[in-house]
Amino acid sequence: MLENFKLEGARGRSKKKTVVSVKRLLQDLGGHQPWGCPWAYLSHRQRRFSILGGPILSTSVASLLGELLHEELALRWEQLLLDDAFTGGALAWVPGRTPRAGQLVYPAGGALDRLYFQKVSLTPGSEPRVLGGPGHIRLRGPVRQVVTHTVQGEALLAVRSDYHCALWKVSKQGQPAPLQVLQVEKGATGISLSPHLPGELAICSRSGAICLWNPQDGLRQIYKDPETLVFRDPSPWRWADFTAHPRVLTVGDRTGVKMVDTQGPPGCGLLLFRGGAEASCQKGERVLLTQYLGECGPECLHPTLHLICTQFSLYLVDERLPLVPLLKWNHGLPSAPLLARLLPPPRTGLPRPLLLAGQGGELQLLHVAGEGASTPRLAGPPQSLPSRSDSLSAFPLLEPKSQWRLQERLKAPAIGLAAAIPPSASTPVLSLFQLSAAGDVFHQRLHLQGEPGPDSPAPTASWTPQATASCSRWLKALLEVPPAPPVWAAPTFSHRRLLGCFEPQKAEGKAPEGLRTAMAKGRLLQPRDLGLLPTEERAPAPEPGPEDELSERLEAAWEGQAAAWWERRRGSGSGPGKQPKRHKRRTQLSSTFSSLSGRLDLSDAASPPPSPERTLPEARPQPPVTPPAQESTQELWARGVPSERQQTLRDYMAELPLRGDAPGAASVPSSQASSVRATPSRQRAAVRPGSQPHWKKPRMGF
Numbered sequence: 001m002l003e004n005f006k007l008e009g010a011r012g013r014s015k016k017k018t019v020v021s022v023k024r025l026l027q028d029l030g031g032h033q034p035w036g037c038p039w040a041y042l043s044h045r046q047r048r049f050s051i052l053g054g055p056i057l058s059t060s061v062a063s064l065l066g067e068l069l070h071e072e073l074a075l076r077w078e079q080l081l082l083d084d085a086f087t088g089g090a091l092a093w094v095p096g097r098t099p100r101a102g103q104l105v106y107p108a109g110g111a112l113d114r115l116y117f118q119k120v121s122l123t124p125g126s127e128p129r130v131l132g133g134p135g136h137i138r139l140r141g142p143v144r145q146v147v148t149h150t151v152q153g154e155a156l157l158a159v160r161s162d163y164h165c166a167l168w169k170v171s172k173q174g175q176p177a178p179l180q181v182l183q184v185e186k187g188a189t190g191i192s193l194s195p196h197l198p199g200e201l202a203i204c205s206r207s208g209a210i211c212l213w214n215p216q217d218g219l220r221q222i223y224k225d226p227e228t229l230v231f232r233d234p235s236p237w238r239w240a241d242f243t244a245h246p247r248v249l250t251v252g253d254r255t256g257v258k259m260v261d262t263q264g265p266p267g268c269g270l271l272l273f274r275g276g277a278e279a280s281c282q283k284g285e286r287v288l289l290t291q292y293l294g295e296c297g298p299e300c301l302h303p304t305l306h307l308i309c310t311q312f313s314l315y316l317v318d319e320r321l322p323l324v325p326l327l328k329w330n331h332g333l334p335s336a337p338l339l340a341r342l343l344p345p346p347r348t349g350l351p352r353p354l355l356l357a358g359q360g361g362e363l364q365l366l367h368v369a370g371e372g373a374s375t376p377r378l379a380g381p382p383q384s385l386p387s388r389s390d391s392l393s394a395f396p397l398l399e400p401k402s403q404w405r406l407q408e409r410l411k412a413p414a415i416g417l418a419a420a421i422p423p424s425a426s427t428p429v430l431s432l433f434q435l436s437a438a439g440d441v442f443h444q445r446l447h448l449q450g451e452p453g454p455d456s457p458a459p460t461a462s463w464t465p466q467a468t469a470s471c472s473r474w475l476k477a478l479l480e481v482p483p484a485p486p487v488w489a490a491p492t493f494s495h496r497r498l499l500g501c502f503e504p505q506k507a508e509g510k511a512p513e514g515l516r517t518a519m520a521k522g523r524l525l526q527p528r529d530l531g532l533l534p535t536e537e538r539a540p541a542p543e544p545g546p547e548d549e550l551s552e553r554l555e556a557a558w559e560g561q562a563a564a565w566w567e568r569r570r571g572s573g574s575g576p577g578k579q580p581k582r583h584k585r586r587t588q589l590s591s592t593f594s595s596l597s598g599r600l601d602l603s604d605a606a607s608p609p610p611s612p613e614r615t616l617p618e619a620r621p622q623p624p625v626t627p628p629a630q631e632s633t634q635e636l637w638a639r640g641v642p643s644e645r646q647q648t649l650r651d652y653m654a655e656l657p658l659r660g661d662a663p664g665a666a667s668v669p670s671s672q673a674s675s676v677r678a679t680p681s682r683q684r685a686a687v688r689p690g691s692q693p694h695w696k697k698p699r700m701g702f
Helices: 022-029 044-052 054-081 389-394 400-410 465-480 495-500 511-521 549-558 562-573 587-597 628-637 643-655 670-678 680-686
Strands: 092-095 101-108 114-121 135-138 145-151 154-160 164-170 176-183 188-193 201-205 209-214 218-224 239-242 248-252 256-261 270-274 287-292 305-310 313-318 327-330 337-342 352-358 363-369 383-385 414-420 429-436 441-447
Touching: 092 145, 092 154, 092 414, 101 145, 101 414, 145 188, 154 188, 164 188, 164 201, 201 239, 209 248, 218 248, 239 287, 248 287, 256 287, 270 305, 270 313, 287 337, 305 337, 337 414, 352 414, 352 429, 389 400, 389 465, 400 465, 549 562, 562 643
Parallel strands: 188 239
Antiparallel strands: 092 101, 101 114, 114 135, 145 154, 154 164, 164 176, 188 201, 201 209, 209 218, 239 248, 248 256, 256 270, 287 305, 305 313, 313 327, 337 352, 352 363, 363 383, 414 429, 429 441
């Protein structure tokens, strides 16, 4: 930004508005906390800088931040699919002066940046005994891998971090002495200790380089290839291990494994394994771990064997027969197998146990046989071991929140695996240690029942009283630690100015004191806290609902007593002190209706239909009102006819020619007839024969 960044102020302006102190600005951007809170001090320098550097920040910085954001999102997505940072394991067992004593070396702490050394004594008949408190070394980064090896009587310890690798020499008393610290600029992906020469270390980096370090020659690069071996794969993961020859190493990536001669010309080598048709690999199968199995010993396997693990299968490959595996087995683990440990045989003549652990904490025990010139094979079927999640039923039942914390703690990913078999005269016992990402070390005791067969039972984990007491202490310590607080977000407004103008109001009465007391004790606010007497709550009386007029009317019509019901209804509505509800009618309609009611019996009970242009949505049909002068005429022909069908009868009689002998017929003067035709609401009463009348919509479905 220097070529476009100018802090010079324009002429005529004050320097305080155009000049920004870069030193103080960097302090602000670096998290300077003058008030103890990272967001409480929003200085004006940042606002002036954002105004002055607006054109620059919107172009160059945006593109730079975009590239960094894209790189970070891609890395996070790869970690969600497969977190290969702890490949190889971060837990190691360093043997002591006796076969039953040793040290556990593992990282702990919130950032896994403290390397602990815990002395442990193993006894076949009981739980391991911890000797004193652990010693620790503070490192500059999180510990990703811990490797130990004993060569020519010297115990060596190698530790890998993200950008550093270190080597220690452990004495007979268990005191570590540092030998070398190496920095890896591109990031380290794996380390291995040589089984041939003491102090020789192989280091892999994300750039594709393989370096070899020893106390005599120092650090030198022996191989580098940024591209993958077999086909193109975007993963930068690289791995290296030693072989039967001290000057030949194996170099692996996600596509295959290659043997490289450290003394030969660069680029030469021979493929040992590749993901393809030779190994009958599945589509999308990738290499996750390679390990050299040919350790020197009286009862070891052939010194040219290598273990290769993928997400689907396990392969045993011989250096003398490259590309074609000697053994293939589908492990069926639900998570990626990133941890493997080959143990010495429990007794003479028995197969060697091979432990395989998935990233989710699943464990499988295999027995590999084939000493000397014999072909390696699996002695019996593989056996699944109890995982950490299976021990949840051994803990007491807790409240839901504590039970959830315990369950999540037991389901933490596995990042380390170590095992030892102490000498025993009776049934051999396997002491298995497992490290979780939360920093907890779990122990299991497994009884090995000789050479396994097709019908042999799987090893069972024994729960002794000591183990139960240890788990109870661990659970108590876990529940005493308060849960992590939620991530605090910066406020988006200043409440000092908003609340400064309000004066505190003096609260009166007992309510504030009762509220503070209830909040301090963490209980609900009761009426007695506010000084109120508890009152007996009575159920509200049901309000009388409106009379079901429609049901009564239908019931009366069904029984043929509609006229009597209407008389009762009209009598109760026109009692003393009550005025019947009527719609307001125009004067012309009222005069016409009153003049016509004395001569015609057709304008009986139903009120005239309102005109379409004056109909309101709130209007409802009103009960018919019969004038007093019409009652005597209506009773002659309307007896026994329900009120719902009287309108239909009137409409039918309106279509007939008016005769003197018709029921209720009368002569109508021409003046009154013209007034009836002139009224829109009564046109149906004087329709000429043959014309189409305007039918009214029937009510009640009739």
